[in-house]
Amino acid sequence: xxxxxxxxxxxxxxxxxxxxxxxxxxxxxxxxxxxxxxxxxxxxxxxxxxxxxxxxxxxxxxxxxxxxxxxxxxxxxxxxxxxxxxxxxxxxxxxxxxxxxxxxxxxxxxxxxxxxxxxxxxxxxxxxxxxxxxxxxxxxxxxxxxxxxxxxxxxxxxxxxxxxxxxxxxxxxxxxxxxxxxxxxxxxxxxxxxxxxxxxxxxxxxxxxxxxxxxxxxxxxxxxxxxxxxxxxxxxxxxxxxxxxxxxxxxxxxxxxxxxxxxxxxxxxxxxxxxxxxxxxxxxxxxxxxxxxx
Numbered sequence: 448x449x450x451x452x453x454x455x456x457x458x459x460x461x462x463x464x465x466x467x468x469x470x471x472x473x474x475x476x477x478x479x480x481x482x483x484x485x486x487x488x489x490x491x492x493x494x495x496x497x498x499x500x501x502x503x504x505x506x507x508x509x510x511x512x513x514x515x516x517x518x519x520x521x522x523x524x525x526x527x528x529x530x531x532x533x534x535x536x537x538x539x540x541x542x543x544x545x546x547x548x549x550x551x552x553x554x555x556x557x558x559x560x561x562x563x564x565x566x567x568x569x570x571x572x573x574x575x576x577x578x579x580x581x582x583x584x585x586x587x588x589x590x591x592x593x594x595x596x597x598x599x600x601x602x603x604x605x606x607x608x609x610x611x612x613x614x615x616x617x618x619x620x621x622x623x624x625x626x627x628x629x630x631x632x633x634x635x636x637x638x639x640x641x642x643x644x645x646x647x648x649x650x651x652x653x654x655x656x657x658x659x660x661x662x663x664x665x666x667x668x669x670x671x672x673x674x675x676x677x678x679x680x681x682x683x684x685x686x687x688x689x690x691x692x693x694x695x696x697x698x699x700x701x702x703x704x705x706x707x708x709x710x711x712x713x714x715x716x717x718x719x720x721x722x723x724x725x726x727x728x729x730x731x732x733x734x735x736x737x738x739x740x741x
Contacts (some may be wrong), residue, residue: 459490564596647673649701
C-alpha cells in the first residue's frame, strides 16, 4: 500500500482483495484466509462481519496496524502468531511462538479417541495423558468433548504449559486437566491411563531442509525436530508406553507420513503393545499410530 493508495478510501473489500493478492505473490499459504484473519484481528470483529459490511472504510490507524501485520506475514511469519490464536477442532486456541500452531492432521488424534471411547467398553470414563501438550489443543479438545474424562497434560517447557493452562481456562475445562512439567513420560510417574496420546517432535534431520520457512523460522524447533531419523522421541514413547497404560488401554501418536513402516516396526517390537496400525489424516496420509495394551 503506497502513500497515494493509502490516502484513498480503503474499504474492507478493497483491503481484502489487495492483501490476498499481495500475500499470494509472496507465496503465503491460504492468502485469502490469511487476509481475513489479519483484518478481522485489526478491526476487532469476527471474519463473517467483514462480509456483512464490505464497504466500511478503514481509519488511518487501522490501515497502519494492518499494513504492519501484512508485511510481517509476507515475510512468512505465521498469521496465527500475528493474531495470537488458531483454530483447532472448531475451537479457538491461544498460540504464541512458545508453542506449535495446531494442524488439521492432529485433529485425527482427537477424532479417533472420541469415537473409540464412545463405542468401546472400558473407555467411557477414561483417564487420558497428553504428552508434549504444547498449546494444550489435544488435551483441551478431548476434555471438552469427553465430559467424563480426566486429562493429564505434560510438557518439558513451562512457557508452553502456561499457554495450555490459558486455553483450558478459555474453554472451561481447567477442573478436569492436570498440567505437569516433565520430559516425555517422566511426568506421569506411576500413573496409568486408558489413552496415552501425543503429538511429539518427529521431523528428521534429512527432512528439515524441506520444512516451510513459516514453520522452520518461527515455530519452536524443540517441538519439531527429533534426531537423525525423526524417531528419537517416538522411540521412547513407544518402548515405554505399556508402563503407563491401564488395561484396556491404547496409544495414539501422531507421526510423519514417511515414518509409517518404522513406527509399526517399533510398535511390534515393544513389550506390551498389540494390534498396531496407522490411521490416515484428512488428506489421506498415514499420520497416526494406534496400538492397544496387551
